[in-house]
Amino acid sequence: xxxxxxxxxxxxxxxYALIALGYTLVYGxxxxxxxAHGEIYMIGxxxxxxxxxxxPAMPPFLQGNVILMMMVVLIVAAAICALYGxxxxxxxxxxxxxxxKLTPLISALGASIFLQNFxxxxxxxxxxxxPQTIGMKTITLGGVSFTLLQLVIIFxxxxxxxxxxxxxxxxxLGVAIKATSxxxxxxxxxxxxxxxxxxxxxxxxxxxxxxAGVMIGLYYGSINFxxxxxxxxxxxxxxxLGGIGNxxxxxxxxxxxxxxxxxGAGYFSSEYKDVYAFFILIAVxxxxxxxxxxxxxxxxx
Amino acid sequence: xxxxxxxxxxxxxxxxxxxxxxEVAEGEIVxxxxxxxxxxxxxxxxxxxxxxxxxxxxxxxxxxxxxxxPHEIVGRGISHCPxxxxxxxxxxxxxxxxxxxxxxxxxxxxxQLEQVLAMFPRLSERISQAGGTLSGGEQQMLAxxxxxxxxxxxxxxxxxxxxxxxxxxxxxxxxxxSLRQHGLTVLLVEQNAGAALEISDRGYVLEVGSVTLSGDxxxxxxxxxxxxxxxxx
Numbered sequence: 001x002x003x004x005x006x007x008x009x010x011x012x013x014x015x016y017a018l019i020a021l022g023y024t025l026v027y028g029x030x031x032x033x034x035x036a037h038g039e040i041y042m043i044g045x046x047x048x049x050x051x052x053x054x055x056p057a058m059p060p061f062l063q064g065n066v067i068l069m070m071m072v073v074l075i076v077a078a079a080i081c082a083l084y085g086x087x088x089x090x091x092x093x094x095x096x097x098x099x100x101k102l103t104p105l106i107s108a109l110g111a112s113i114f115l116q117n118f119x120x121x122x123x124x125x126x127x128x129x130x131p132q133t134i135g136m137k138t139i140t141l142g143g144v145s146f147t148l149l150q151l152v153i154i155f156x157x158x159x160x161x162x163x164x165x166x167x168x169x170x171x172x173l174g175v176a177i178k179a180t181s182x183x184x185x186x187x188x189x190x191x192x193x194x195x196x197x198x199x200x201x202x203x204x205x206x207x208x209x210x211x212a213g214v215m216i217g218l219y220y221g222s223i224n225f226x227x228x229x230x231x232x233x234x235x236x237x238x239x240x241l242g243g244i245g246n247x248x249x250x251x252x253x254x255x256x257x258x259x260x261x262x263x264g265a266g267y268f269s270s271e272y273k274d275v276y277a278f279f280i281l282i283a284v285x286x287x288x289x290x291x292x293x294x295x296x297x298x299x300x301x
Numbered sequence: 302x303x304x305x306x307x308x309x310x311x312x313x314x315x316x317x318x319x320x321x322x323x324e325v326a327e328g329e330i331v332x333x334x335x336x337x338x339x340x341x342x343x344x345x346x347x348x349x350x351x352x353x354x355x356x357x358x359x360x361x362x363x364x365x366x367x368x369x370x371p372h373e374i375v376g377r378g379i380s381h382c383p384x385x386x387x388x389x390x391x392x393x394x395x396x397x398x399x400x401x402x403x404x405x406x407x408x409x410x411x412x413q414l415e416q417v418l419a420m421f422p423r424l425s426e427r428i429s430q431a432g433g434t435l436s437g438g439e440q441q442m443l444a445x446x447x448x449x450x451x452x453x454x455x456x457x458x459x460x461x462x463x464x465x466x467x468x469x470x471x472x473x474x475x476x477x478x479s480l481r482q483h484g485l486t487v488l489l490v491e492q493n494a495g496a497a498l499e500i501s502d503r504g505y506v507l508e509v510g511s512v513t514l515s516g517d518x519x520x521x522x523x524x525x526x527x528x529x530x531x532x533x534x
Contacts, residue, residue, distance in 0.1 A: 172399065172403065172407075175392065175396050175399065175400060176400065176403060178389070178391065178392060178396075179389050179392060179396075179400045182389045182390060182391055182392070183387055183389060185351070185383075185387070186383065186387040186389065187400070188351070188370075188371040188372055189349060189351065189371060189375065189381050189383060189387075190375065190400050190401050190403050190447065190448075190450075190451070191371075191372045191375035191376060191403045191404040191451055192372060192400070192403050193370070193372045194372075
């Protein structure tokens with residue numbers, strides 16, 4: 001039983017981790033909690049829904065291949081969401097650069113409400129049911145049952161995290177994100193275009209959130225325009241749990257939160273599934289505000 | 302090479318620079334001296350575009366550069382090594398240097414890294430260490446090395462000797478002199494006016510946002526006004 005809950009927790013935790021990365025990366029470069037990030041994740045789920053509904057119209061070689069199809073859906077949805085992220089920053093945050101910290105936060109909440117209502121009006125307020133096309137057959141192995149879809153989700157989350165880790169540590173632009181996070185003033189003095197770096201950060205975070213949205217949509221099978229609120233806050237909890245601004249922290253925090261939630265739902269009560277996340281958020285803020293991997297809260301002058 | 306004409310700069314309502322004019326010719330070491338708050342660092346910030354000027358003009362190699370964003374000014378060949386070193390503490394020494402060469406074409410980065418490390422062998426020993434774990438003197442070396450990574454024509458150094466042990470200070474000044482031999486032009490801001498006037502060709506004295514004295518460094522060193530105010534005579 002334990003292994004079963006663990007597997008379910010890892011499946012969902014991978015998505016939390018992907019969304020949490022967006023919070024943490026943006027916090028790094030702008031010291032801003034992008035509260036509209038959950039909405040990007042929700043839009044990703046809707047784009048996934050639209051694309052998967054189009055599958056019958058796709059070429060046959062795609063329809064036969066679950067993994068290839070999944071990749072096409074993920075990449076297209078994520079690319080469109082990256083554009084959402086780009087314009088979100090450009091329209092809602094860039095004009096407020098240098099304003100008091102509260103101002104962009106309010107702008108974030110406004111953007112969040114706008115995007116939610118935009119999806120509600122354009123896609124309808126009722127739940128949308130994902131077409132059950134991909135790998136739904138249950139496989140049982142040593143008392144643990146799972147679907148092929150679940151394995152694809154776990155594998156994709158880990159692959160995406162490896163990709164973003166490589167990007168940040170091994171590419172010039174990625175290291176520039178780290179440099180801008182530590183000292184934007186100095187970053188501009190070495191010739192880094194800080195505005196570009198911020199745009200790229202938003203796009204990367206939105207890309208990951210969209211992938212999480214598609215995967216969660218497929219996993220739960222139904223989506224709703226309010227999805228981004230709870231998902232966003234949970235992923236934010238994961239980012240805080242790992243230490244906001246800390247990239248490996250967001251990954252660890254995401255998986256940990258998913259596992260705790262699954263174990264809590266399995267052993268205590270699934271009615272309280274969403275309570276565990278908020279309990280953790282409060283506990284972390286009270287007892288370890290810097291998070292598990294955070295380095296203490298010291299703001300640079 | 303660099304010409305500032307009557308530049309003005311504001312910090313909110315406070316006029317930090319009230320019409321500063323100065324010139325730096327190719328191959329020179331020029332120093333700015335003055336008390337705290339006289340406008341030395343502000344002058345450098347105006348040149349590198351970190352702080353916008355509200356009046357006057359800045360020309361570099363015959364082209365106006367005031368109003369350009371900092372990364373474009375770096376691209377024109379002006380490198381600003383700011384006060385307080387500002388090492389990227391969490392980045393390794395190598396990453397710090399690679400960031401310094403952010404605007405270099407990828408094909409030239411490795412070679413430039415090698416050249417800069419040859420100048421600062423101490424840094425090659427610490428290449429994988431996080432920048433923040435270096436000693437103050439090493440961090441200053443790294444800051445200068447990072448500023449050189451973009452192959453600048455003009456290097457601006459803001460208080461490179463601040464807070465360093467005397468032996469380290471001597472080393473930094475030696476480095477500046479050897480940089481000039483490599484064909485670099487240097488604009489140096491220093492509290493340590495004596496040392497700065499000793500290694501420089503010309504100097505400007507700033508007082509509350511304007512240039513009050515300028516000339517040959519040797520002449521300034523024996524000028525009674527400079528001696529009394531800045532050299533502790």
